[in-house]
Amino acid sequence: MSAAAAKPILYSYFRSSCSWRVRIALALKGISYDLVPVNLIKDGGQQFSAEYKALNPMQQVPALKIDGITISQSLAIINYLEETHPNPRLLPQDPKKRAQVRMIADHIVSGIQPLQNLSVLKQMGEKKMEWAQNCITSGFQALEQILQHTAGRYCVGDEVSMADLCLAPQVANAERFKVDMGPYPTITRINKALLELEAFKISHPSRQPDTPAELRA
Amino acid sequence: MSAAAAKPILYSYFRSSCSWRVRIALALKGISYDLVPVNLIKDGGQQFSAEYKALNPMQQVPALKIDGITISQSLAIINYLEETHPNPRLLPQDPKKRAQVRMIADHIVSGIQPLQNLSVLKQMGEKKMEWAQNCITSGFQALEQILQHTAGRYCVGDEVSMADLCLAPQVANAERFKVDMGPYPTITRINKALLELEAFKISHPSRQPDTPAELRA
Known part of the structure; x- marks a missing residue:
């Protein structure tokens, strides 16, 4: 299966408000995804692991692996989803x-x-x-x-x-x-x-x- | 003169990095504007005046009066300029x-x-x-x-x-x-x-x- 055809993977923490923003966008647009939890508290913060840092140097959630790229920053992710999955729209026309x-x-x-x-x-x-x-x-x-x-x-x-x-x-x-x-x-x-x-x-x-x-x- | 035809007014502070972002966008796109300085230090901060608060409840610079509306938040302003003055573009096509x-x-x-x-x-x-x-x-x-x-x-x-x-x-x-x-x-x-x-x-x-x-x- 090509990277582009793979299901998106969301790196998320249940309580992170920034992660929730992206989960709402994915739900509204009907995009199915796999969720990988990153516990921001446990083990001194799993976002600081070498493995996660390689994925997202900002060491924060959310990050979304999609279409062969990894995007971090919630609004950057949401804007990408808006451009690639325009319905329902999340920005007015005017x-x-x-x-x-x-x-x-x-x-x-x-x-x-x-x-x-x-x-x-x-x-x-x-x-x-x-x-x-x-x-x-x-x-x-x-x-x-x-x-x-x-x-x-x-x-x-x-x-x-x-x-x-x-x-x-x-x-x-x-x-x-x-x-x-x-x-x-x-x-x-x-x-x-x-x-x-x-x-x-x-x-x-x-x-x-x-x-x-x-x-x- | 209609509001839409009036020159944009940028509320700016010379040292504010957020104001500078918008000044660059205006310069790149060749949009001429009037600048109203808001001194963030003087008088305990001119952004806290009743007059400025009425203009921008966030009490921050920059704010841009343009086309009959007032926009605050630097990236929101820059995105508006990008949509209404697309050349030169500030976002790639891909x-x-x-x-x-x-x-x-x-x-x-x-x-x-x-x-x-x-x-x-x-x-x-x-x-x-x-x-x-x-x-x-x-x-x-x-x-x-x-x-x-x-x-x-x-x-x-x-x-x-x-x-x-x-x-x-x-x-x-x-x-x-x-x-x-x-x-x-x-x-x-x-x-x-x-x-x-x-x-x-x-x-x-x-x-x-x-x-x-x-x-x-």
Whole structure:
């Protein structure tokens, strides 16, 4: 079997919000794949193994082996899937709406998540919880304001887009870090609508092959 | 004059690496624009003013007013420019090469820069320099490995791409934080080639309307 015809392999950790973004995209587009769990905690972090580093020098999840190449960075993966499997689309047709989708996705992917990811929190010691809450809170304040202008049923209008693939996993992180969601009614409403969709359900951290028994849905 | 016909307005800070990415894109595509400086230091940070917050709730630069909308997040802006002003292109035609460009750009934009930006460093006190150096060093170790597979004259092959628009400003940050560039010969070589290009020169932090006299080229 040629590399191009092989089933894609997703390197994923059940709780990684960046991995969840990609799992949603794969589910929405109906792409079947094999999942290889990479435990970010166990053995001092399996992403640091020589084997994984050879696959992804960034030593992070997710990474996707597909069509003979390995792609890392969640939005780079999602954009590749969008270009090679355009249906259903995850970017609107109108360039201005596309810009809104990308602005919201980048705000989460560059402006919020990196500041509260595992490698940063490790260095925060006792201040870990407070640090994470502050990053998410200030990011969500801006996001709530932006969504008041762009949202329909979902982040931008009534179609699920890349922005939504970033939103639901970030809200799950907020809940883990016990952020008070009271001040963010629009984020909360959109998240609830997203979690009703089958693609978000089957890709959920509570339903992964590597989800520990006590956290299973 | 209609909003669509008005000259774009870029809100920028001379030293912001994210602003420089967008200035390069505007220069490469030959888009003329007005620049409004937002001083991230003066007056406790002009990005926190009520006026600027109304324009960009994220309270960051860059932001671009164009075609009647305001876009923030550097890559969202650059993608919009790419879609509305496709020449010269900043993404290769081949989807696999596009994925490489996006992976490298996202690695810098999400994986390195947010960890060493002004708002994080403010909270680091005396450890500021060491923190920034560590973030950039570990990011550049991965980037150097990736570029050994993807680079030609520039980050991916021989055409300037979105990845290069992120690389040169990140190297400038590394130099500001006195990172030893010795271990990164590929990054160093590409950066040098980029800085020879007119679009990188005229958009450089040392040649902006808000560059202080003592830092001018």
